[in-house]
Amino acid sequence: MAQFKTLLEVFKLLDKSNCMKCGEKTCMVFAASVFSGKKHLCECPQVPEEISAVYAAQPKKKEAIYQDRVNQLAELEAKVMNVDLKETATRIGAVYDGKKLILDVMGKKVEIESSGKVVTEIHCTPWVLGPIFSYLLHCKGTPVGGKWVPLRELPSGKNWYRLFGQTCEKPMKRVADTYSDLFADLVKIFNGQPVEGHYQSDVALVLHPLPLVPILICYWQPDEGLESDLNLYFDASAEDNLGIEAIYSLGTGITRMFEKLALRHGGVIA
Ligand code: SF4
Known part of the structure; x- marks a missing residue:
């Protein structure tokens, strides 16, 4: 069995109708499950039995998605070895010092x-390093236009925004709710x-995880019975400079960095 x-690979087998018959809100969330x-392909009634029968249940381990990142990272790394770093630096808003490309990632040097x-x-995990490599390879160099939009309004965001909400915005909101110094630390x-x-x-x-892919984080504190809220916004040009999967990975990687930061400083992540 495969x-x-x-x-x-899972997502490509689904009909992308987001009909919710599998119990998930979108096909992308189901694909991640x-x-x-957590779920088997046969739980989507739209997938023909002869196709779901080909696939064994995935081992129930959290590492499956992490391993996906590691594999993708190895592929991207091999491609980066063939790029012209000098030309790339000019295109993506980085610096070339004659030997290496130097990129500013949220105020930190990545060479x-x-x-x-x-x-x-x-410390760059595959969640962040993958998007950095992807940015080197695919960034078109479109200037930031200054129009902020949520992920779902990016050209390919429709299939990704619910998963993004679960793995990025909700956990980041939990960090902001429990770690009062989060935003001061993000500035510092x-x-x-x-x-x-x-x-x-x-x-x-506003954070600049990549020079031409800024992210705006907006946080609303709890108020008179209303829960707190947190949303991320991207420049409307973001997908010109970074593919939607890499944008998703970047947001998730940054969230994990914030969770670690909060834990190191005594925060409690619910
Ligand atoms: S994965 Fe879920 S939402 Fe997508 S087509 Fe199948 S049942 Fe419908």
């Missing part, structure tokens, strides 16, 4: 050598730039 190597072993070797000032440690007047939020901060 097993899925990537989340997208199948890939991580990439022509061998694909990466030297960073921060990750060069976050506070901005005002965005959607009446109590806190609004």
Whole structure:
């Protein structure tokens, strides 16, 4: 029996109608559940039996999605070894010092050598390193236009925004709810730039995980029986410079960094 190597392999087999008959809100969320072993492909009534019968249940381990990232990272790393770093640096808003490309990732230096070797000032997990490589390879160099949109309004965001909400925005909200110094630390440690007047939020901060892919974080504190809320916004040009899967991975990777930051500083993540 076959097993899925990537989340997208599962997604490609679905009819993408988001009909919710499997109990999940979108086909992408269902694909993630199948890939991580929580559900089996046969739980989607739209997939013909002869197809679901070909696939064994994925082992129920959290590492399945992590391993997907590691595999994708190895493929991207091999491609990065063939890029012209000087030309790439000009296109993507980085610097080339004659030997290596130097990228500013939230105020920290990430250096990439022509061998694909990466030297960073921060610990980059595959969730973040994958998008960095992807940015090097695919960024078109479209300037940031200044129009902020939620992920679902990006050209390919419709299939990803619910999964993004579950793995990025909700966990990041939990960090903000329980770790009161989060936003002050983002300014201090990750060069976050506070901005005002965005959607009446109590806190609004712009981060630059990649020079041409800024992220606006808006947080609303709990108020008179209303729960807190947190949303991420992207420049409308974001998908020109980073594919939607890499945008999803970047948001998830940053969230995990914030969770670790909160835990290191005594925060409690519910
Ligand atoms: S995975 Fe299947 S059942 Fe679930 S929403 Fe998509 S098409 Fe509908």
